[in-house]
Amino acid sequence: MDVGSIGLDTTRTPFKTVVDVMGGSATFFGIVACFFAKTGLVGVIGDDYPDEYLKILEERLDLTGLVVERGKTFRFDSRFGYDLGVRTTLKTELNVFGEWSPEIPEEYRDAEYVYIGNIGPDQQLRVLDQLDEPRLTVADTIEFWIKNQRGQLTELISRVDGMVLNDEEVRQISQTPNIIKGAKTILELGPDIVIIKKGEHGAILFTRDMIFPTCGYPLEEVVDPTGAGDCFAGGFVGHLARKGDMSRRTLREAVVYGNVMGSFAVEGFSVERFLTLTMEEIEGRYQEYKRMVSF
Amino acid sequence: MDVGSIGLDTTRTPFKTVVDVMGGSATFFGIVACFFAKTGLVGVIGDDYPDEYLKILEERLDLTGLVVERGKTFRFDSRFGYDLGVRTTLKTELNVFGEWSPEIPEEYRDAEYVYIGNIGPDQQLRVLDQLDEPRLTVADTIEFWIKNQRGQLTELISRVDGMVLNDEEVRQISQTPNIIKGAKTILELGPDIVIIKKGEHGAILFTRDMIFPTCGYPLEEVVDPTGAGDCFAGGFVGHLARKGDMSRRTLREAVVYGNVMGSFAVEGFSVERFLTLTMEEIEGRYQEYKRMVSF
Numbered sequence: 341m342d343v344g345s346i347g348l349d350t351t352r353t354p355f356k357t358v359v360d361v362m363g364g365s366a367t368f369f370g371i372v373a374c375f376f377a378k379t380g381l382v383g384v385i386g387d388d389y390p391d392e393y394l395k396i397l398e399e400r401l402d403l404t405g406l407v408v409e410r411g412k413t414f415r416f417d418s419r420f421g422y423d424l425g426v427r428t429t430l431k432t433e434l435n436v437f438g439e440w441s442p443e444i445p446e447e448y449r450d451a452e453y454v455y456i457g458n459i460g461p462d463q464q465l466r467v468l469d470q471l472d473e474p475r476l477t478v479a480d481t482i483e484f485w486i487k488n489q490r491g492q493l494t495e496l497i498s499r500v501d502g503m504v505l506n507d508e509e510v511r512q513i514s515q516t517p518n519i520i521k522g523a524k525t526i527l528e529l530g531p532d533i534v535i536i537k538k539g540e541h542g543a544i545l546f547t548r549d550m551i552f553p554t555c556g557y558p559l560e561e562v563v564d565p566t567g568a569g570d571c572f573a574g575g576f577v578g579h580l581a582r583k584g585d586m587s588r589r590t591l592r593e594a595v596v597y598g599n600v601m602g603s604f605a606v607e608g609f610s611v612e613r614f615l616t617l618t619m620e621e622i623e624g625r626y627q628e629y630k631r632m633v634s635f
Numbered sequence: 636m637d638v639g640s641i642g643l644d645t646t647r648t649p650f651k652t653v654v655d656v657m658g659g660s661a662t663f664f665g666i667v668a669c670f671f672a673k674t675g676l677v678g679v680i681g682d683d684y685p686d687e688y689l690k691i692l693e694e695r696l697d698l699t700g701l702v703v704e705r706g707k708t709f710r711f712d713s714r715f716g717y718d719l720g721v722r723t724t725l726k727t728e729l730n731v732f733g734e735w736s737p738e739i740p741e742e743y744r745d746a747e748y749v750y751i752g753n754i755g756p757d758q759q760l761r762v763l764d765q766l767d768e769p770r771l772t773v774a775d776t777i778e779f780w781i782k783n784q785r786g787q788l789t790e791l792i793s794r795v796d797g798m799v800l801n802d803e804e805v806r807q808i809s810q811t812p813n814i815i816k817g818a819k820t821i822l823e824l825g826p827d828i829v830i831i832k833k834g835e836h837g838a839i840l841f842t843r844d845m846i847f848p849t850c851g852y853p854l855e856e857v858v859d860p861t862g863a864g865d866c867f868a869g870g871f872v873g874h875l876a877r878k879g880d881m882s883r884r885t886l887r888e889a890v891v892y893g894n895v896m897g898s899f900a901v902e903g904f905s906v907e908r909f910l911t912l913t914m915e916e917i918e919g920r921y922q923e924y925k926r927m928v929s930f
Contacts, residue, residue: 423812517718521855541836542850553928555837555848560816592930633848633928635887 341448342370342401343467344457344480344570345437346383347414351566351609352430354422358564361610362393363416365457365480368567371611372574372601373455374400375619377581380448381406382467384440386413396615404445409436424562425539444470453581455573456500458482461492468499476586478502478533478577480569486512494529502533504573510536520544520551535576535595537569537602545595552592557603557629564609568602571614575601600625636743637665637696638762639752639775639865640732641678642709646861646904647725649717653859656905657688658711660752660775663862666906667869667896668750669695670914672876675743676701677762679735681708691910699740704731719857720834739765748876750868751795753777756787763794771881773797773828773872775864781807789824797828799868805831815839815846830871830890832864832897840890847887852898852924859904863897866909870896895920 349363366383373379381397382405389408397403414437417430442463444451452475456464464479471477477500485493486509493513497503503526507519514522523534523546534546538556545552576598583590600622607613644658661678668674676692677700684703692698709732712725737758739746747770751759759774766772772795780788781804788808792798798821802814809817818829818841829841833851840847871893878885895917902908 423806511718518855518857520853524855538836541833544850544853551853551927552930553850553853555839555850558815558839558846558848560813560819562813589930596930630930632846635847635884635891635925 341380341382341405341444341451341454342366342373342457343382343405343442343444343455344369344459345414346381346385346389346406347416347437348389349566349610350415350417350430351564352417352419353424353564354420355563356609358609360390360415362396363566363610364414365459365567365570367397367611368570368605369455369457369574369577370397370401371614372571372605373578373581375601375614375617375622376575376578376597377453378402379578380404380445380451382442382444382448383407384409384436386411386436389413396611405443405448407440407443409440411436413437418566420565424565427565442467442470452476453577454478455577456480457570457573458485461485461489461496464496465492465499468496476501476577476580478504478573480504480573481509483509483512497526498530500531502535503531504535504537504569504576506537506539506569510534533591535598537572539565539568539602542599543572543595545591547588547591550588550591552595554595554599555633557599557625558632559603559606562606565606566610568605571605572598572602575599596626596629597622600629636675636677636700636739636746636749637661637668637752638677638700638737638739638750639664639754640709641676641680641684641701642711642732643684644861644905645710645712645725646859647712647714648719648859649715650858651904653904655685655710657691658861658905659709660754660862660865662692662906663865663900664750664752664869664872665692665696666909667866667900668873668876670896670909670912670917671870671873671892672748673697674873675699675740675746677737677739677743678702679704679731681706681731684708691906700738700743702735702738704735706731708732713861715860719860722860737762747771748872749773750872751775752865752868753780756780756784756791759791760787760794763791771796771872771875773799773868775799775868776804778804778807792821793825795826797830798826799830799832799864799871801832801834801864805829828886830893832867834860834863834897837894838867838890840886842883842886845883845886847890849890849894850928852894852920853927854898854901857901860901861905863900866900867893867897870894891921891924892917895924
């Protein structure tokens with residue numbers, strides 16, 4: 341199950357600008373996870389959400405948990421610099437997303453694998469409260485919540501099985517400059533899994549008895565980094581759901597699938613790359629990555 | 636053989652400041668390379684260079700190529716911020732290093748493995764001119780030379796076998812924002828090997844038919860990043876010299892030894908960590924890294 345934001349993104353790079361394309365954490369996660377396992381989407385859109393986008397979601401995801409409200413869909417406008425490394429937020433319009441509180445449909449309450457993307461920690465906790473006994477819950481957050489809802493965020497971290505965070509979020513939550521030490525500090529708050537997402541530099545998995553550092557898949561063309569983190573999570577949780585176990589080996593494979601799906605994400609604007617992607621291409625890149633990094 | 640700067644560093648971190656400690660590219664490279672192979676140092680120091688430092692060099696390196704000039708040794712003063720990621724140069728005093736032009740001793744001219752650390756490209760070319768047929772020449776550079784001696788730097792790149800560069804230097808030399816594409820562009824200038832050093836994020840090796848991305852060895856305590864790049868080069872060239880071949884497999888192993896030696900470098904100020912390091916610790920970390928990243 342996939343809970344989070346669904347939005348319309350305007351993304352400006354020095355090379356091209358796209359307006360009102362598919363965005364939001366739940367969109368990216370869902371469009372990726374569905375390659376690996378049946379995925380139900382829980383989120384809200386306004387009545388201006390384009391039919392063609394709805395069709396893309398419908399063809400891939402179970403939409404029982406999708407709510408359509410009167411009003412405008414969440415919008416996010418941002419710009420990247422020349423090396424596509426730093427994003428500047430130009431405008432955030434919460435619209436119908438601002439007043440939304442996630443309701444988990446009855447038939448999803450026994451979902452086994454649950455990703456709760458970036459929404460407020462209070463709302464993320466509400467999601468956890470509505471679940472029967474999930475096998476794996478993974479959550480994301482952003483600086484805004486670390487600063488403004490630290491108490492609830494700490495409670496969330498103590499209750500989920502896994503957190504997926506970037507370098508800076510690890511530093512902010514743990515209040516330590518070293519991210520390796522920081523991730524271990526976050527593990528002590530309760531979760532069994534902490535993953536540091538480092539974009540082009542890969543990701544590091546931490547469990548209580550393992551550190552698994554990985555490098556990114558090297559790409560010559562990066563078009564748009566938007567959503568790469570949620571796509572990473574989609575590959576990670578998706579592979580775990582597909583395999584049905586959480587052995588050391590499967591966890592490691594899942595991180596590599598996360599990197600692979602993140603690498604596809606940045607090859608196009610929005611979810612573009614996934615609309616034509618095949619399972620053969622995913623497995624092909626996984627194998628290529630494995631050969632590439634072995635020594 | 637190891638040609639480059641030998642200096643006295645003042646390094647300021649939020650946690651500690653050290654004054655006039657051993658520094659310079661040739662110092663770091665040599666102190667590392669000597670674990671793997673007999674290494675001769677070519678460089679210049681002033682008559683103020685401390686005896687205790689000279690003793691450390693003497694015990695580990697052949698100093699036939701070390702020149703002592705009347706005057707002061709090269710000095711470098713810099714400060715790191717809280718996360719030890721960004722260095723600010725406070726003062727550079729070239730002193731005797733400013734007028735030095737490397738003379739390769741007669742008995743070094745047939746050196747097989749040669750590292751030419753950060754000195755001007757004109758001087759690096761002078762070193763190449765004095766060599767008989769080396770098996771491997773590897774050079775480093777910095778932004779200053781990319782901006783001020785681009786023509787000579789391009790000639791140098793076309794004549795060496797390998798370049799070891801950081802992300803930003805790859806972007807600046809190749810004039811392309813994507814470092815993967817940038818490294819391939821630099822390969823087209825002539826060398827068989829380009830390595831992008833990414834600090835804590837590891838390194839990527841490029842040859843004409845291979846890309847080998849690696850992640851950094853995860854460290855909980857970083858004391859001082861100074862010299863890590865030259866120590867990486869010391870592990871890389873050192874392992875190649877020790878093995879005596881340049882197969883795909885040996886090149887990959889060498890990059891991992893580079894990461895391993897870079898990780899030891901940052902565990903102490905200056906060359907501190909290497910004064911007590913053993914070959915067993917090096918091989919132990921190599922094996923630990925290999926287990927850690929496998930999947």
